[in-house]
Amino acid sequence: MNAAKRRAIYETLQSLDPHPTTELEYSTPFELLIAVMLSAQATDVSVNKATRKLYPLANTPQALFDLGEEKLSDHIKTIGLYRTKAKNVIATCRILLDLHGGEVPANREALESLPGVGRKTANVVLNTAFGQPTIAVDTHIFRVANRTGLAPGKDVRAVETGLEKFTPPEFRQDAHHWLILHGRYVCKARSPLCWQCAIEPLCEFKPKTRAPDV
Incomplete structure (x- = not known):
């Protein structure tokens, strides 16, 4: 996929949702951190x-x-x-109290040292709570990046690297949110809604789906 097409994809997503954000409910960086920890292999709705x-x-x-x-x-x-999440949350709280004055650190190394916090969780917190242009790759973003041709990769780290490389700087802050929402509601795993997709003309996915017969 060329740079012009990638830019057009982001411009289209931006026009549909100028100010995207997480669907997790939170009011402080700490609330967001805990919500993201709880959301692993779970839905935002359940969290x-x-x-x-x-x-x-x-x-x-x-x-x-x-x-x-x-x-x-x-x-x-x-x-x-x-049970595992509860154990990790309590251990994380202890570390935040002992080492960080009860505050969520705004750097990757410190975040990833917390129990139950991996690279994806750290990226979400850095992006959403602290305004850093990180791109957290979950299953939705991995699928969208590969299916559309936006940033193909064999694993999540490769996709993250590709998205960081190919996403124009002005779109990096919001790219994670646009792509996850697109994957969650339009570019679904089993049955992508290609006939409803605003970026379908730009997408390089070949077996496009059609609207079901009514």
């Missing part, structure tokens, strides 16, 4: 349902740490892998 009840009770590292692993597990038990 939001849990945090709407959890955050009014405990939404700081100290409050969550004081809540404890068992009580936290009870609050997030509707989310997949909730």
Whole structure:
């Protein structure tokens, strides 16, 4: 895919959604960090349902740490892998309190040293909470980047590197959000809605789908 086509894709996505953001509900960097940790292999909808009840009770590292692993597990038990996530969240709270004054660090190395925080989670927090032009690659973005030809890659790191290389600077801050939402609602895994897709003329996916017969 050439540079002009890539730019046109981002311009189209921008025209549809000038100010995209995460669908996770949060009001502080810490709330976002915990929500992203909980969202691994889970839907944003399920995480939001849990945090709407959890955050009014405990939404700081100290409050969550004081809540404890068992009580936290009870609050997030509707989310997949909730026991492991509860353990990691409590351990993360301890580290934030001991090493970072109870604040979420705004650098990758410190974030990735937290239990349960990998590169994707760190990228989301750096981008959404701290305004850094990182691109977090999840399954949706991996699919869209490969299917469209925007930034093909054999693994998520290769796709991330490709997107960082090929995304024009003025679009990098929002690229993650545009691509994840596009993958979630239009360029779906099993049945992409090509006939409803605004970037379909620019997409290099060959077996385009058609609207089902009514």
